[in-house]
Amino acid sequence: MSRILRIVGVSEQTYYNRKKQPGNQVSVKRRGGRPVPGFSMTKTGIPISDGQIQEWLCELLNGETDVYGYRKLTICLRREYELVINKKKVYRLLDEMEMLQPQRRKRLKHPRKLANNREIKASNELWEMDIKYGYIAGEQRFWVCQ
Template identity: 40%
Template structure:
């Protein structure tokens, strides 16, 4: 081996990308979200079994070493969970007005070409209105912060808001908690494996799946973005809810203000 070759081979190799269906590159933030979901569902699995789940369920091409590295970074290695989470534990609340309690969650959609469409959505518990959203190829803390910023601005909210989330890595980060404190948001976390505490945003994502995603063959990210954006507008303006006296969320808000 010559001297130049020796120099090139010294040091730690640069981590490679991970791939999904049709050899599409998958961002680590997406893998972290799917990893967190798998660990929530199977908290008794080690990283090797979780790797198998990610491969089978999502078509990801990744090795167990990468899953171990990401799980260690997120504090998801057994015993579950090692890292200290930010935020407060969620409690039962009697909500009687709009913009008092919001729920935030992330949903992923996989397009036919293998691209991931990551939705960071925020719902107002009282009116059922989707007050904020961010549709991106990733699922980072910055994406979550952007969704909350949009919700605050578009709904003219400056204080006295409770934001409830699950224990995803985007929401348990120090950066997200600092952001909440800066914006006068009381951030609370639901207990592990208790999606019923976030029932309203879970319900919205279920409706989105049944009434939009399952009815369309989403070709790619751009196509999915358009369809989902159109559905959110329909949901807020037109879709009636039995719990709102058969009004849409925006109709319910307008009648509540009168």
């Protein structure tokens, strides 16, 4: 056992000390914050259970998961059922029901161009310019590049 502890880099004293204490064994860390209450209130003050809200979410979706996102579903719950509910709670309920949409991928507006790698061995071999605007003589005005 001491050979393994040396390889891992843990002293024997630390290993056996932690093994003796029952509370220091590997435990799952609890996330912070207050516990989930399990209900939401209507505007009139009536508590509605999370199970009922999940049923209403299923009715709103009608089996199609790609119709609305959690933000629009929050607005629908507020309007139709007069719930005082947060979008984060709707997200959590949809996550429990495994009915969340996958995140959209960000699309690039134009393809990215990579710079040409040139081998420059002396000065004045490569010149580059960027014209922002220029004067057009025949029209008596400036031309602006956008």
